[in-house]
Amino acid sequence: MRGVTGEGHRGAELGRELSTAVVMFHEAVGARLGVSAGDQRALALLDRRGPMSAGELAEATGLTPGAITGMIDRLERAGLVRRETDPADRRRVRVSGTGDGARSEVFQGLAAAMEAVVSRYDEAEQRVIADYVGRVVEVLREQTRKLTATHTR
Amino acid sequence: MRGVTGEGHRGAELGRELSTAVVMFHEAVGARLGVSAGDQRALALLDRRGPMSAGELAEATGLTPGAITGMIDRLERAGLVRRETDPADRRRVRVSGTGDGARSEVFQGLAAAMEAVVSRYDEAEQRVIADYVGRVVEVLREQTRKLTATHTR
DNA sequence: CGATTTAGTTTATTTTAGTGAAATAAATCA
């Protein structure tokens, strides 16, 4: 970020490259699976939380129910998500991620590679890395919070 | 990534959280500046490479010339980019990022926070961190390359 | 110089994803 981050402090410099690489990876995954950024956010939610109802997805993504129906349609058509009526409350729709081939391949490939990177270091080093990553995550969340808080959209 | 990345190996686990945090941060920046993901990609390119012509932007982003004209219009209107005719070849348009207030504030805030994180560690630890981050970036780029290569879009 | 090529813009059109509100159907309340 030449003109943007100022001098090339190492921490910031490192962070910038990493951040760009992450974003580009996500864009590539989206392009590969033919899925939008918003749809990927929903898939990530399902990965993390497990099956959710359409309403929970609406709540979590900030979209209207109508938009969620459309999103589930798309993802179902793409074979990335399964839609079944909740037997306990048949108004509800239970949306769960399928272990779709292409998608899981992508993430397993990444997980394996990340695992390989971490395993190069000894115990103590791994602790440093884990600590660092944890703090970076905190920083990012804090900055994200600031951004969304100030704007009050 | 429950069903997707398999068991909770630490490296992958860490990576997932980090990746989500990065993506959310970028989304927040976009929302704050009122700029789309695609437009942010272009801004990042300008940050990294410095001023580019409209054609170079088209090449780099994979968009058509017409789309680039529209994008430059938007970014210029938002005060994030400057458009000037190249004096050497007056058909060409030289697009350069402005050091826009809001945007540079955001990234300087992040840079400072990242810098603070890194400075917590001693020399040796910082070397480990730098090494790790460098390798992760490589992994991400490699995986991204694979994804875009296979698909041949 | 005139013809051709190159860079970017314009315009008409398409695509995508969203909204808001009405409609449908199931559950719950009195």
Next chain:
DNA sequence: TGATTTATTTCACTAAAATAAACTAAATCG
């Protein structure tokens, strides 16, 4: 049970951003 509430879908419409192709202007080739 009938009335009401809740969950999702459908439908008509909007907005943003992309495309393809025609157009304009500048550079270069012969």
